[in-house]
Amino acid sequence: MDKRDAESVKQAIGCPMSRRKFLRCLAAAGALAAMPGGLLRSFDAKAGKIIYEGDYEIYRNACPRNCYDTCSIKSYVKDGVLQFIEGAKESTFTDGGLCVKGYAYTRRPYSPDRIKYPMIQDGRGSGNWRRISWDEAMDMIAKKLVEINDKDDSMLGLGLTKYSGNFGITNYAVEGMMTSLGYTTRLVGTPCWPAGIDAQNYDLGDMWCNDPEDMVNSRYIILWGANPAWNSVHTMKYIYAAQDRGAKVVCIDPVFTQTAAKADVYWQVDTSMDGALALGMARHILDKGLFDKAWVEENSVGFNEFADYLRNEITVQWASEKSGIPQQQIVEVAEEFAAAKPATIWIGYGLQRHVNGGATVRSIDALAAMTGNVGKTGGGARYGHMRTWGFNYHALLQKRPEGAKGFLGGKGPKGDFDFSGDEEAEYTDRALNINKTAEMLLTADDPPIRVLWISCKNVLSQDFDRPRMLEAFKKPELIVSVEQFFTQTVELSDIVLPVTTLFEESTINASYWHYWLSVNEQGIKPMYEAKSNTEIAAALSARMNKLKPGSCTFPTEVDTRQWMIKEFNQDIYDLFGIDSWQDLKKGPAKAKMHPASWHDLEFGTPSKKYEFRSDLCAQHGHQALPKFKAARKPYDKLRLLTPHTKFGIHSQFINIDWMEEFNKKPYCYLHPTAASERGITDGDQVRVFNKVGEVELEVKLTQNVPADVVMMYEAWFRNNAYNCQNVVDDTSSDMGKYKTGAPGVAIHDQFADVEKV
């Protein structure tokens, strides 16, 4: 490539790419490079013929988003430009395919909307952004950090909020960077799945699901509040396979979801009454003697007390009244479920986003356990697992600076993915509840959050009580966002730092659902001035140490590929049956684990058995037995549901222009009866409002939602102010504190009304 060509490539990829530019750039760069290969090709080849293996550099990547499927990706790069991607054939789970979000990745590095350079906003929320250099940005931030440390005699004035925007293991460098600066304030917990994690820990001693590929062995499948057709598309083929082999699939959901449309039976349960339904089924199974007597005697504690509770306080009629499902149906499905061996239940995450969510998961676990379906292939109460996450967490585990002071008396986990292994020390970080971020930012004092660092998270789109969050974001003295796009969170930040996409960094990815492990190789140079989270930490450390030697222990030079390699250990190699991480370059590897969780029936509970009665649960202030827990009292006329859209993961992907081709704007969904009572017709612009705030958008009428529900999807559109968190408050769910550091949040215990605008 001569210099002019190189220049033209640089120009072409240095600005937003149109397809034409993309092709022209290829032509320019590829003309010379392709010559030798071109000469070898037969002359009669039809114009436009493409050789896929050979004409491209092929890299291994993995989707790092918060998703069941964590797809393994094969990336095709030509002349330094990502051309297209596929799913890795080597993973039987991904099987060569990705999803609608995954395939949009090809656009992401070249998106015209990408944040290209560090920028500073003159006046938070003003939109007056100007480009600064990395040096300037790091200098401003480092000076501020030194200043607050001098003022407070600790780094507790530095707060971190980070969640699931990028689950690549090396991204724990963000937490590592915080540790390396001293004792800081962390927003801990998870909005995602905490109540269910605690529930499974009380019942089983850990959250550990069967291999999803093992679902083909199930004779009966209950998809309880799970919508894999949208949120785990690759699991659907195992459900279909089980169906083809004669298994019955029952889908239980307040909404007639896409998954429900593929089931054999759909139950429209009253939202948050799933626990009552499970207990009613359990009572009937008990009455009919269909429970697995041998299993419960051998492997559980407290079954008799649970049985007494069922006999004394639960009836099928009561369950029917609570859930809205006819008794006849409850009886029929309960009997079928108990008789089918093995039978399995997939417990979705939406189901536990309620004030009684943990209790609900416990009663569903109990249904699976009493029928002897725990520890069996094709069985199990499936929720998630962390059994393949035994990395070194090299990026995370940093030393505190000499003499750092922190918070006295704090302890407990810092979220669901807490691998800190902090040594016993006099001080700890200060932990604040991530699910009440607005309140925490407003009330934290001595010191207040002076500097807020945001990475892998879109706070303003994803955290609750947004009207209050807008207030809270006025308080910190400096807000730094590490992002790829100008999200609503970046809009309220002072400095934004451009971060790499998966193709521009090296990392490693595991799933909390399937058993596969994927390496993520850097296949293209970072576009513009983007840096990975690891490199950002190193850059900040360099500047901190220049200003004040010894103020940051994070290495000042990092090689992200080397840091990725440092995450591996012999246990990982043994678990996945590989000799070295290099083997993953040939394709993802699957953990050599038994497909059934708890197959050895050695439970992780204090009693080492399945605990229908959990004393630990009682100690933590809940009920010892998986008893019914009342729902949140409605505070408005309709229930408000804000689940995932199929076009995004939380606030991600929806803004990409390729995605806009298929999903142009947000809608809310209303039952025709609810609509006609309000004089609303299909396509009207409506206002959804409650005590928290309001949202305006177009309505679609459908019986997919019950008549007492209004539904809209979580989303961030680049050209639309829509934000569902305007009408969601931050009321806690019952469980989550035990394993994730903070209780969950009752996202689906929300209420609102609708009117025509």
Place this chain on the structure above:
Amino acid sequence: MKKQLAFYIDAKRCIGCFTCAMACKNQYHQESGVIWRDVYELKEEIYPHRERAFYSLACNHCENPTCLNVCPVVAYYKREADGVVVHEQDKCIGCGNCIRSCPYGAPRYNPVLKRAEKCSFCWQRLDDDRKPACVLSCPTEALQIVDLAEFDEANAVQYPAGFPRYPSLNPSVRFRLPAMPKMIRRKL
């Protein structure tokens, strides 16, 4: 019968996830607004639940392709070996005749190149022993590639409700109809 590749759209398995449509964009980077494969929702008259049943459609590579027949500059050809209908964009003068003519809306106008374009059945991938990008991408095997010369699926239909009937074109596409679960709704 001669070999004729076709798309088999299994609406019973299809979850309307748009993965196929995006896989196509990922492969060909079409200009904004130019879509070769789209996922069409079945209207409530056909499937009674809104946004819950779909047909994923692109070019049907018809036995008697209108696009080919109406193209004044012979920019289309039908491959002898597999019946794939290919549009040679460098020959196209952008008259729009194929776009008007195809009742399935397969050819689209590329406003930047000022020429038509359409689904190629990924013939370059086929020639390299690869499945078309959309077919490979489908997570539920609801979109498949079949050879009509050998295809023998009793439940398959060529013109399901929601798909226009043009026997003179004989579109190379087959469908399986969507199903519905037993519905238990609570009373309010």
Place this chain on the structure above:
Amino acid sequence: MSQMEMPLVIFTVLSQTAVGLVAISAIRQHAADGPAGSVRPEWMTAVLLLIAGLVASLFHLGHPLGAPMAIKHLGNAWLSREALGIGVFTALVIVGFLSARGRVNAGLSFAAAAVGLIALFFTGMTYSPPGFPALNNVMPFVFFLLTAAMVGAGFASYFTPAEKMPMITRILAVSLIVGLVVYLVVPFLWLSGGTVMRQTGLNYIFSPLYWARIVVGLVVPLIAIWRMRTVPAWVPVLVLAGELIGRIAFFSLAVHASANMGGIY
């Protein structure tokens, strides 16, 4: 055809006007007794209409320089045949114009008219694609024939001697009456078709374009001719305007078959 397609509107209306003009000129010169009229200016007008139309048609192409390629597919493509037909017709009209001495040679006149009508048939076939169920029939040819008759006769009146004005007036009046009936009936016939055809019919009935073309291009000219018993000079202009509006409607109101994908057809 969600766009107005102005280049095609101009090309089709002007070329059809030329066909009508030449055909009526041939009849007037050679099939009726009396003076021929201003034949040379008349044929020059046809030449200018054709050239204007052809130039306009180039603007419709993404790549106008490729226009000569458009005759490559005579075996199958009506558009290739149309291009050839209009090309030959234009050549004959030019020869007619150049060779005209008071009259154009009878054989040449009728040959040009015949080729023009054949080209007009090709155009009708080109614009009746399967993609538009409402138009995938003989209607476009009928519409185009009416354009030739109405605007062609209207324009011919400028070159017609007083002796033959009653004939031209009759031709125009009959054409307008037939046109009025056709245009009033067709959209309602579409309503009885499938979903897409019905939608096209509704689009017409609720479109100001449709009613404007009825009033401007058909009703007002008819009333004028009825009252004045001849063709006033402003009437052909009005008829042409009506046709142009009607052609915009033709291209912009027809619903494409793919628009209802997933719905009942």
